Amino acid sequence: MKRIDIEVSGGCQCGAVRYHSAVMLDNAHICHCRMCQKAVGNIFASLVAAPVDALVWTRGTPAIWRSSEHVERGFCAHCGTPLFYNDVNNDRTNLTIGSLDHPEWFPPKGQTGSESRMPWFETLPKIEDNGPTEAGDAGPWAGAIKATNRQHPDHDTAEWHVKD
Amino acid sequence: MADTLTGGCQCGAVRFATKLVGRASICHCRMCQKAFGSFFGPLVTTHDGHWTRGEPKWFQSSNSARRAFCGDCGTPLAYETRFGLELAIGAFDHPEAVAPQVQVNPHDKLSFVEHLHELPWRDDGGSDWGDFMAGIHSNQHPDHDTADWPPKEKDEE
Numbered sequence: 296m297k298r299i300d301i302e303v304s305g306g307c308q309c310g311a312v313r314y315h316s317a318v319m320l321d322n323a324h325i326c327h328c329r330m331c332q333k334a335v336g337n338i339f340a341s342l343v344a345a346p347v348d349a350l351v352w353t354r355g356t357p358a359i360w361r362s363s364e365h366v367e368r369g370f371c372a373h374c375g376t377p378l379f380y381n382d383v384n385n386d387r388t389n390l391t392i393g394s395l396d397h398p399e400w401f402p403p404k405g406q407t408g409s410e411s412r413m414p415w416f417e418t419l420p421k422i423e424d425n426g427p428t429e430a431g432d433a434g435p436w437a438g439a440i441k442a443t444n445r446q447h448p449d450h451d452t453a454e455w456h457v458k459d
Numbered sequence: 460m461a462d463t464l465t466g467g468c469q470c471g472a473v474r475f476a477t478k479l480v481g482r483a484s485i486c487h488c489r490m491c492q493k494a495f496g497s498f499f500g501p502l503v504t505t506h507d508g509h510w511t512r513g514e515p516k517w518f519q520s521s522n523s524a525r526r527a528f529c530g531d532c533g534t535p536l537a538y539e540t541r542f543g544l545e546l547a548i549g550a551f552d553h554p555e556a557v558a559p560q561v562q563v564n565p566h567d568k569l570s571f572v573e574h575l576h577e578l579p580w581r582d583d584g585g586s587d588w589g590d591f592m593a594g595i596h597s598n599q600h601p602d603h604d605t606a607d608w609p610p611k612e613k614d615e616e
Contacts, residue, residue: 402570
């Protein structure tokens with residue numbers, strides 16, 4: 296896998312756990328396998344790896360659950376954000392692309408786990424678009440979400456107080 | 460009468476059941492992206508959803524919404540507001556039964572999401588991938604309810 300010199304940061308929703316890497320690998324992909332689906336509560340996992348020699352946990356420590364003998368799944372114990380998939384036998388940690396501060400930098404180049412891809416997966420781009428939440432009946436309520444967002448911003452912060 | 464839909468987290472500590480679900484959706488907003496560590500949040504409204512084993516942990520992501528996950532393994536499980544509870548589609552035992560019908564919050568939609576289904580298939584680049592897959596002994600809870608938790612020790616195989 297090709298190493299790319301690029302400074303990235305990311306972390307969980309509440310900001311208790313943050314990471315940084317100065318190198319990324321060119322393996323951005325999505326995985327449809329049933330274990331990835333379950334680990335992230337989603338239709339697939341979106342992953343891109345950092346070499347372990349470049350990945351630094353800059354705030355807090357991720358919680359780990361061993362999903363099989365040689366795979367660790369990392370998450371924030373405070374807010375639950377899935378953070379990584381780590382095969383303990385190799386030298387890279389696959390970070391969840393959505394936990395990066397700039398997920399748009401890592402368009403997936405391939406997909407894996409064809410055996411459990413959702414049969415309706417290819418319909419998703421064409422499903423009805425309901426626009427912004429704020430535009431619907433729930434407008435004022437959705438506005439309140441924006442105003443009281445407890446999510447860590449999409450950049451590193453010198454100080455951060457995690458909200459309960 | 461509708462079939463009961465079941466699901467839960469990866470490790471099996473938290474399980475849920477529901478019969479009455481609304482329209483399933485994917486939400487592109489940055490808060491859902493972050494909460495799921497992915498490109499969007501896949502959620503379906505439930506009118507009778509309840510926890511059948513264990514309880515999730517909650518994170519209040521804003522004054523108006525909170526998000527549930529398994530404290531043991533981290534699987535995102537639900538999103539709750541005063542409008543009700545929504546369950547994470549990937550956490551269902553049969554997510555294929557909960558196809559999203561609608562998408563919301565296009566302002567945060569990642570441009571490449573339109574083309575995910577066209578991506579080439581690959582094996583994660585490792586020549587040892589086959590051996591790796593063959594060597595997996597999953598600790599994941601099966602995709603159905605189980606009588607005992609934690610699981611009883613399996614006989615040596």
